[in-house]
Amino acid sequence: MTTIPFLNQHSSQPNSNGPFAHGTSKINGPSSLELGGAEDHNSKPGGYSITCILFTGLIAVIAVFVLIACLVNSVHRVNEGNVGVYFRSGALLDSLAGPGLHTALPFITTMMEVVVRPETTYLDPLTCTTSDGVTNIFRNVQVICSVDQSKLRYLITNYGNDMKKVLVYDRVAEAVQAFCANSSIDEVYNSKFLEIEGFVKEMVTEKIKVLADEAITVLNLFIPKPDIPPMIAQNYREVKIEWTKKLVAEEKKKIEKIKKETEIQTALLEAEKAKQVSEILTMQEIKRAEGLDKIADIDNERRRKIGQTDSDISTFTALSDAAVNKELLTDQFIKLQLTKALMNNTKMYFSGQDSAVGGLINTVLGGVFSGN
Structure with missing residues (x-):
């Protein structure tokens, strides 16, 4: 507030070198000296002019807006899984910011977020030509890769903000083209299709190792079957239909063979079963006959013993009778x-x-x- 009387004092002088004498005389009309007695009516009791008060308010409003702009520009947030990289007047700074709220010098320092956690990216359609001159288009190629945070500054310094495109996505397109250039359409679309992912991933990993010292890691790569010319696709469909018919015929033969083998196995099992049943019945008959023989032997032995006993009794009786008769004779x-x-x-x-x-x-x- 000490500047206001100063400004007011200079504004009341007619000197053109004063800070407000020339400007206020043209904008606001005659000066306070020209108005004479009107100065008492345009001034407040403290001696401050309306011009000074308006100018001071304008300065304060501008200062508030500038302060708000500085705060808005300086305070920023870094999301989880990202790293904040700072540029001051276009130059890359050494400091990195992790997830959370951070501040920086307003207007001269800019911040860029870089994703360092694994990220899935769908590449633009990749066009390649096989060794026999057929053009293929690979669509929806997916790449999952992550960035080594400790080597992030090196990547940005050498390969810019689009380091993933330079080191990964463009190299994937290069590897796919290399594979197609050394393979026929049948190998790309059919016989060697499952080898494409391994070949591309190995080649991209080797390129990253040479160019960026393994600063980016390719975690997974998915390459769907390419779009081939309609006539060739129709031929493949017809071949596939014939191949399917052949498979169906072979499967029918296998099924018939299996049925016959099953019938033979069933007949053998039934014969084996009948044989085993016959053997069991024979063994049962033998056991029953042996049992009957044992029973007969036991009965005969019993009868023999009974007869022997009767004979002994009869003999004893006869001998007794003979002895008695001998005495009586x-x-x-x-x-x-x-x-x-x-x-x-x-x-x-x-x-x-x-x-x-x-x-x-x-x-x-x-x-x-x-x-x-």
Whole structure:
């Protein structure tokens, strides 16, 4: 506020060298000296003129806007996975900023974010020509790569802000063209298609190693099948249809062969099963016969033992009877039994004493009667 009286003091003098005398006289009309007594009406009680107050307010507004612009320009944010790189008057600075809020000198320092984490990029269509002169177009080629943060300044210094394009994307296009130039359309589209990714990745990695000391790492590469001329594509479709028919015929043959082999295997299994069943039944019959034989042997043995026992009993009885009969077999017992037998006969015929019967009777009875 000390400058205001100074400005006011100079503005009241008619000297053209004053800071506001010449300008205010033309813009705001006559000076305070020309107005004479009007100075009291255009001034505030403190002695400050309206011109000074307006000019001071304008300066303050401009200062506020400048301050806001400086703050807006100096404060910036770095997202996660990125690194902030600073340029001052176009020159690359050594300092790098990680994720978060940061400040820099306004208007003379600019910040650029560089993605250092793995990033997927879809390349523009790649056109290449095979060794037999057929043009192919590879679309939607995908590259996943990451940047070594410690070598970021080296990359920007040597290859600029588009270092990925220079070191990776352009080298992928170069490697695809190299593969196509050394291969036929059939190899590119069919027989060697699966080798393209490995070839391109190996070549790009080697180029990065030579050019940038492995500052960028290619993590993955995806190359879809190329677009080929319609006539060649139609021929491939027809070949594929015939190849499919051939596969179907071969599969049918394999299926028929498998069916026949299955039937043979089934018949063999059934025969083996019948054989095993027959063997089992035969073994069962043998076991049953052996069981019956054992039962018969046991029964015969039992019968033999019973017969032997009966025979022993009969023998013992006979021997016992014989011993008893031997004791009973005396002349008197015999004569008594004979007499009993003769007494049961009502008639007896014999021819005298000289006959066999008569002699026997005479002998037996004679002895009996003579005994009496």
